[in-house]
Amino acid sequence: MSAIIPTGAGAPRAATGRTKPWSEQLRYFWYLSRRSPLTLVGITIILLLVFVIIAAPWIAPYNPDKVSLIARLRPPSAAHWFGTDEVGRDLFSRVIYGSRASCGAAFMIVLISMSVGVLIGCFSGVVGGRIDTGIMRLMDVIMALPALVLAMALAAALGPSLFNSMLAVAIVRIPAYVRLARGQTLSLREQIFVKASRTFGASPFYILRWHILPNVMSPIIVQSTLDLGSVVLIAAALSFIGLGAQPPTAEWGALVSSGRSYMLDQWWYATFPGLAILLSAISCNLVGDGIRDMLDPRSRSR
Numbered sequence: 001m002s003a004i005i006p007t008g009a010g011a012p013r014a015a016t017g018r019t020k021p022w023s024e025q026l027r028y029f030w031y032l033s034r035r036s037p038l039t040l041v042g043i044t045i046i047l048l049l050v051f052v053i054i055a056a057p058w059i060a061p062y063n064p065d066k067v068s069l070i071a072r073l074r075p076p077s078a079a080h081w082f083g084t085d086e087v088g089r090d091l092f093s094r095v096i097y098g099s100r101a102s103c104g105a106a107f108m109i110v111l112i113s114m115s116v117g118v119l120i121g122c123f124s125g126v127v128g129g130r131i132d133t134g135i136m137r138l139m140d141v142i143m144a145l146p147a148l149v150l151a152m153a154l155a156a157a158l159g160p161s162l163f164n165s166m167l168a169v170a171i172v173r174i175p176a177y178v179r180l181a182r183g184q185t186l187s188l189r190e191q192i193f194v195k196a197s198r199t200f201g202a203s204p205f206y207i208l209r210w211h212i213l214p215n216v217m218s219p220i221i222v223q224s225t226l227d228l229g230s231v232v233l234i235a236a237a238l239s240f241i242g243l244g245a246q247p248p249t250a251e252w253g254a255l256v257s258s259g260r261s262y263m264l265d266q267w268w269y270a271t272f273p274g275l276a277i278l279l280s281a282i283s284c285n286l287v288g289d290g291i292r293d294m295l296d297p298r299s300r301s302r
Contacts, residue, residue: 105165226288229288236256
């Protein structure tokens, strides 16, 4: 009987066979991306975005906040690749620096909502009883409201700023991770290694740390990757209506909002920030689909 006492993370994961070595996962993901050109396109765009975010001070030809009224609303040219805005600021530089605000905000939103949601969902599934019922009823109330409307209400109550809009969107996205993590936990707690741990007196926190969390991350990673695209759109929407980043901060949604007044004559003002939002959202969805196929056993068998 002592042979089945779980002594660490390695024993349950080996017993279930759920977790594959990351080297194997990466090799399969590279093989899958070569077979799926769209996934490879998504990876390329994301790597390019990461490079732009890191190297923004060296890529941007101008200071994104430098005003030059004599160069206001100029069309795209060799001097200003994306044209200029209503006060003469270079739009190419502002779109580059806007990637830091937009993509950075989306990453932090997904990280916060995923971390909090997974912990709450796993804890709720392990403990069960009235605590589980109370947590899930609260999540049902939040999910019953339209996500964008609730995010707008929270951002308006907290005050218009990029940080407050990030917090509002993160709160709205938490219930999705709670439900997903709880569903996986309810399935895992019926596995023999979890029952063995409970039989030998393991606490709920021990079971959560060593048995549940390592085995629920595959669907969570897929969900978080797919969420990045929608979060970029929601964060841009809040900035578009004035509840997100405030001037003169360069942020894609705020740039589109400023450029809508000049859309008929100065088309470039809103077009290039809008294309940046579109490309980032599509690339996240493409990579999310690729990761989902990588972690799907049916895709592996095919």
